[in-house]
Amino acid sequence: MKTKIRITGSFLLMIILIIVSAACSDDDSSGAKLSFSRSIYILPSNGSLEVELRASVAPETDLSIPVIIEGTAILDEDYEISANGFMIKAGETSATLTITPKNNLTANREIRLSINPVSGYTLGDKKIAIIPVEVKEHIMYTFKPVIYRLLSEIDIRIEVEGENSGSSFRATTDIVLPIEIDPSSTAILNEDFELENGITSVTIPKGSYYTRFKIKIKEGAEDYTGKNAILKLGTPVDNSELYYPGSFVSYNIKLDQLKFTDMLGKWKPVEIKDKDNYVYVGMPDEDWINSLPENNGANDYLEFVHQEDGTDKIIPYLTGDLKDFFCNPQGHTVVFDHIEKGIYNWIADEEYDAPYFTTSQVNRCFSKRKTELGNAFIGLDKIDDNNIIIYFHDFIPTDFFSSTFEEYGHYFDASFFGITYAFTRVVE
Numbered sequence: 001m002k003t004k005i006r007i008t009g010s011f012l013l014m015i016i017l018i019i020v021s022a023a024c025s026d027d028d029s030s031g032a033k034l035s036f037s038r039s040i041y042i043l044p045s046n047g048s049l050e051v052e053l054r055a056s057v058a059p060e061t062d063l064s065i066p067v068i069i070e071g072t073a074i075l076d077e078d079y080e081i082s083a084n085g086f087m088i089k090a091g092e093t094s095a096t097l098t099i100t101p102k103n104n105l106t107a108n109r110e111i112r113l114s115i116n117p118v119s120g121y122t123l124g125d126k127k128i129a130i131i132p133v134e135v136k137e138h139i140m141y142t143f144k145p146v147i148y149r150l151l152s153e154i155d156i157r158i159e160v161e162g163e164n165s166g167s168s169f170r171a172t173t174d175i176v177l178p179i180e181i182d183p184s185s186t187a188i189l190n191e192d193f194e195l196e197n198g199i200t201s202v203t204i205p206k207g208s209y210y211t212r213f214k215i216k217i218k219e220g221a222e223d224y225t226g227k228n229a230i231l232k233l234g235t236p237v238d239n240s241e242l243y244y245p246g247s248f249v250s251y252n253i254k255l256d257q258l259k260f261t262d263m264l265g266k267w268k269p270v271e272i273k274d275k276d277n278y279v280y281v282g283m284p285d286e287d288w289i290n291s292l293p294e295n296n297g298a299n300d301y302l303e304f305v306h307q308e309d310g311t312d313k314i315i316p317y318l319t320g321d322l323k324d325f326f327c328n329p330q331g332h333t334v335v336f337d338h339i340e341k342g343i344y345n346w347i348a349d350e351e352y353d354a355p356y357f358t359t360s361q362v363n364r365c366f367s368k369r370k371t372e373l374g375n376a377f378i379g380l381d382k383i384d385d386n387n388i389i390i391y392f393h394d395f396i397p398t399d400f401f402s403s404t405f406e407e408y409g410h411y412f413d414a415s416f417f418g419i420t421y422a423f424t425r426v427v428e
Helices: 002-029 275-280 402-411
Strands: 033-036 049-055 063-070 079-081 085-088 094-101 109-115 128-133 139-143 153-162 175-181 193-195 201-204 210-217 228-233 243-245 250-255 265-272 301-306 312-317 332-345 350-363 373-384 387-392 419-425
Touching: 033 109, 049 085, 049 128, 085 094, 139 175, 139 228, 153 201, 153 350, 201 210, 332 373
Parallel strands: 139 243
Antiparallel strands: 033 049, 049 094, 063 085, 063 109, 079 094, 109 128, 139 153, 153 210, 175 201, 175 228, 193 210, 228 250, 265 301, 265 419, 301 312, 312 332, 332 350, 350 373, 373 387, 387 419
């Protein structure tokens, strides 16, 4: 029995020693320690990251702690770091390093930071920081072609798109894209045409994905008809490796000046082109379905003639609905007036310009049941040698669009609710 007591006493003594040792160990763990504030950080694809090192006890003098930089990410290629170590100032308990992404275009790379003990300090539980590097997205830049023909001035649109995010991409900084004139252009900059404010670059602002600028016929320019201006979109200078060209980095624009004599001949009505617009803007069916002026005779046509006295005329040979506008069988004198700019097609989501001509003594009511003779604007445009467009944008809605006209009152805009009428050449 005594032997058992001695064994038990020895065992108890061992336990006491272990407890005392553990207590001493706890005292050591409560000493001055260095530790990252986090074990895992993420370096964003853009912007910067601050990595913090903390000291459990503030040093009495400035404390320099070297950092070991490792990992699959490549310094000065994928990222930059503000220093090769931390400096905790006397009396303070933390310091930071700033890591900035650079050309971080390769996936699955990371930075590994670690520290060694320095005099007076041991390492805490977060002695290593792992920092995965987010990959920057490649960005496509492109013209957004809408109009290839310059009658007076047009807006040019430029867009950027993310390789992964697509059209939801938004610029994180201003993106400056150079604009150049291709030397193969036949039109001469600042002689035949000009870019607004003489720009040589455009900027897509931070938070956006597009920008616009204007190209214009140079005031006083002569003999420019038929020439072309070819615009080229350059790669941004800053971070050029991020960008790649889209489908349209070259934009060929024809300078034009439509004249009535370009359209001489006989033209047969084909169809009204913009019915989808009426649906889009919510025009009531009863305001246009079955009432548009599209019922024409099989042999109906308009003849565009230039007379010996120098006057231009549209002479109607009509039996159907277009007779309700071109009502004088002897013809209507036509005189160029101006270029109507920025007419909008809602379905195509595009603007266009139309040469407006004053047409004499037409029926401004465009109606079978009511006549009001007077001058009216019509827009004329030549698509090619065999096709033209007449824009009816100046009339008093009577047989069609009448309830919309009453609803909108003086806000009714016929260029908004107008008629785009296609004609084809009568070949004899």
